Amino acid sequence: MTAATHVAPPEVVAPLAVPLHPARAFFRQRLGLVGAAMLGFAFFVAIAAPLLAPYDPYASVRPTILDIYQPPSAEHLLGTDDGGKDVLSSLMYGARVSLLVGFTAAFIALLIGASVGLVAGYVAGRVGGALMRVTDFFLVIPDLALMIVIVAIVGPSLTNIILVIGVLGWTSTARLVRSQTLSVKERKFVFRARAVGASGLHIMRRHILPLVLPLMLANTVLVISVAVLEESTLAFIGLGDPTVISWGQMLNFAFTRGAVSAGAWWALLPPGLAIVWVVLGTTLVGTALEEALNPRLRRHHLEAEPRLHLLEELRGGEPLPEPPSLAPQPAEGSPPVLRVSGLTISYDSAGGPLRAVDNVSFDLHRGETLGLVGESGCGKTTTALALLRLLPPGGTIERGQVVLDGVDILALPQNELRAVRWTRMSIVFQGAMNALNPVKTVASQVAEAIRLHEPEVGRRGADDRARQLLERVGISARRANHHPHTYSGGMRQRAMIALALACRPDVIIADEPTTALDVMIQAQILELLADLGREFGMGTIIVTHDLGVIAQVCDRVAVMYGGSLVEEAGVQQLFADPQHPYTRLLLSSVPDVGHPDRRLRAIPGTPPRLEQMPAGCQFAPRCPLVFERCWTERPPAYNLDRRRAACFLVEPQARATDG
Numbered sequence: 001m002t003a004a005t006h007v008a009p010p011e012v013v014a015p016l017a018v019p020l021h022p023a024r025a026f027f028r029q030r031l032g033l034v035g036a037a038m039l040g041f042a043f044f045v046a047i048a049a050p051l052l053a054p055y056d057p058y059a060s061v062r063p064t065i066l067d068i069y070q071p072p073s074a075e076h077l078l079g080t081d082d083g084g085k086d087v088l089s090s091l092m093y094g095a096r097v098s099l100l101v102g103f104t105a106a107f108i109a110l111l112i113g114a115s116v117g118l119v120a121g122y123v124a125g126r127v128g129g130a131l132m133r134v135t136d137f138f139l140v141i142p143d144l145a146l147m148i149v150i151v152a153i154v155g156p157s158l159t160n161i162i163l164v165i166g167v168l169g170w171t172s173t174a175r176l177v178r179s180q181t182l183s184v185k186e187r188k189f190v191f192r193a194r195a196v197g198a199s200g201l202h203i204m205r206r207h208i209l210p211l212v213l214p215l216m217l218a219n220t221v222l223v224i225s226v227a228v229l230e231e232s233t234l235a236f237i238g239l240g241d242p243t244v245i246s247w248g249q250m251l252n253f254a255f256t257r258g259a260v261s262a263g264a265w266w267a268l269l270p271p272g273l274a275i276v277w278v279v280l281g282t283t284l285v286g287t288a289l290e291e292a293l294n295p296r297l298r299r300h301h302l303e304a305e306p307r308l309h310l311l312e313e314l315r316g317g318e319p320l321p322e323p324p325s326l327a328p329q330p331a332e333g334s335p336p337v338l339r340v341s342g343l344t345i346s347y348d349s350a351g352g353p354l355r356a357v358d359n360v361s362f363d364l365h366r367g368e369t370l371g372l373v374g375e376s377g378c379g380k381t382t383t384a385l386a387l388l389r390l391l392p393p394g395g396t397i398e399r400g401q402v403v404l405d406g407v408d409i410l411a412l413p414q415n416e417l418r419a420v421r422w423t424r425m426s427i428v429f430q431g432a433m434n435a436l437n438p439v440k441t442v443a444s445q446v447a448e449a450i451r452l453h454e455p456e457v458g459r460r461g462a463d464d465r466a467r468q469l470l471e472r473v474g475i476s477a478r479r480a481n482h483h484p485h486t487y488s489g490g491m492r493q494r495a496m497i498a499l500a501l502a503c504r505p506d507v508i509i510a511d512e513p514t515t516a517l518d519v520m521i522q523a524q525i526l527e528l529l530a531d532l533g534r535e536f537g538m539g540t541i542i543v544t545h546d547l548g549v550i551a552q553v554c555d556r557v558a559v560m561y562g563g564s565l566v567e568e569a570g571v572q573q574l575f576a577d578p579q580h581p582y583t584r585l586l587l588s589s590v591p592d593v594g595h596p597d598r599r600l601r602a603i604p605g606t607p608p609r610l611e612q613m614p615a616g617c618q619f620a621p622r623c624p625l626v627f628e629r630c631w632t633e634r635p636p637a638y639n640l641d642r643r644r645a646a647c648f649l650v651e652p653q654a655r656a657t658d659g
């Protein structure tokens with residue numbers, strides 16, 4: 001069976017739901033359109049005021065007693081104010097000032113708040129803490145009181161009012177953006193972007209900002225409303241720019257110049273309603289924008305998903321591939337593409353560093369698939385992440401070497417490390433849905449990795465290669481520009497594999513690549529990984545707790561327990577003749593379809609906790625063959641015939657092999 005037949009794309013014949021462009025998604029929302037129409041009308045009136053207004057409110061007039069507070073009439077549709085001026089004309093001109101103040105101040109607040117929030121959330125540490133202390137300081141100061149003081153000092157010009165409202169209005173945006181950034185930066189796709197080699201600025205701009213944007217827009221709507229209201233308040237208490245007419249100014253004149261006692265409601269109601277009009281319009285637009293910009297909120301795009309998912313799973317029902325017993329073995333004596341020696345990793349804790357990985361060593365050759373297997377918490381994922389120096393905060397590589405084609409990854413400076421990640425060694429993270437950015441199309445995420453490392457390829461070249469890679473892993477070109485949430489679990493995992501292949505690495509690490517997938521899709525994904533490894537001449541490391549995965553695609557197996565590598569052997573060697581007691585128990589806990597009557601055995605006890613690691617052999621508390629020496633001395637990895645095991649019981653064999 002050829003590679004192509006193994007990974008035939010699961011073609012979908014049913015019509016698919018195509019994710020809408022945000023603009024089209026916005027135009028589908030009626031309330032958003034109503035809000036846009038309300039704002040559009042306000043803007044139109046503001047811009048066209050000189051043409052539409054029946055009178056010029058800035059023209060000096062000498063009113064007579066008969067002109068003041070005239071009720072609405074054919075001559076003055078909204079009556080006149082205390083100066084005998086046409087209220088409708090003032091309202092139209094006032095829209096210019098109120099909208100200008102509201103939107104400009106909100107824009108300033110957005111710029112400051114978003115920058116502070118993004119940096120404080122992403123950088124965290126001292127810089128982030130200091131930025132948030134400044135934010136808290138501004139947050140606890142009453143805005144309005146401070147505005148009144150500042151405007152009174154600097155003077156109530158329009159520019160000063162805009163700056164004061166904008167500069168004091170950023171704190172709520174900063175706090176919201178920071179909390180959202182803190183949450184988003186922990187997501188797998190950000191982790192993946194770091195692994196790809198993206199800089200902090202790039203990650204903030206391209207990966208975090210799009211997810212934070214809906215929240216920012218919603219908050220900006222609030223800030224616009226608040227800015228319009230604050231300008232009105234300042235103007236109402238006499239701190240508005242006396243040279244311009246705003247809605248707040250109109251209210252101020254009406255209240256202070258006897259409109260209430262004169263019963264001139266027409267001088268009060270129109271500016272008040274105009275403020276409500278703009279606030280309501282911005283709120284409706286903001287809500288609709290948030291929904292349009294966040295594809296995960298667009299439920300109608302998800303409606304076709306179950307059918308698509310079902311189809312893909314059904315069409316993926318190929319027979320299980322042959323066991324990899326005929327997989328090409330690395331040439332005798334050929335140098336490994338990756339050599340890991342003495343890798344030792346610890347995590348910070350309140351009681352001091354705790355060792356999570358202890359003296360792990362293994363080789364990986366081109367075209368070889370190595371399975372890293374063990375129970376949860378045995379250190380296999382930590383080992384895999386350390387190969388790319390992607391340990392989570394608190395993780396430290398104490399010592400060891402990770403030599404990739406002669407280059408020690410652990411000794412590289414950060415800029416050189418970024419160049420190595422993804423171009424020489426890449427990773428398929430656990431949980432494909434979380435490792436893909438939900439607001440970017442799948443093809444664009446693959447192309448992004450290519451452009452980051454090979455800018456000379458250009459946008460078109462990167463897009464073309466992204467599509468080719470997606471097709472190679474079984475995703476048709478017409479699905480390439482869809483968002484991750486429109487993909488089924490199997491397709492997302494295929495997309496992650498395409499992403500890992502983007503820069504044609506020498507080594508690919510797949511961390512639990514088939515978790516949460518059903519058996520048929522698991523088989524396809526595993527076969528795809530093995531085929532690609534051979535096709536591209538890559539070394540592949542598959543991290544898994546599933547011995548079935550190991551049996552299906554791996555050439556060699558490294559068994560981990562309690563942070564140590566306890567046995568390493570060829571797959572057939574290990575399954576036929578396990579040497580370490582832990583490996584034997586692990587194999588006896590797996591169902592054997594050839595012997596359905598065989599009783600499964602659970603391994604007694606639980607894996608050791610990092611803070612309670614035994615002084616001797618880590619497996620001693622659970623080992624049925626434990627003896628005195630095991631409690632005090634840690635067994636080294638004994639070299640046997642083309643395999644290794646860390647158990648005192650194989651010591652005589654090791655001597656015999658050496659001899």
Ligand code: SF4
Nearest residue numbers: 617620623630647648
């Ligand atoms: S060294 Fe001792 S405790 Fe450890 S696996 Fe071997 S026999 Fe069991």
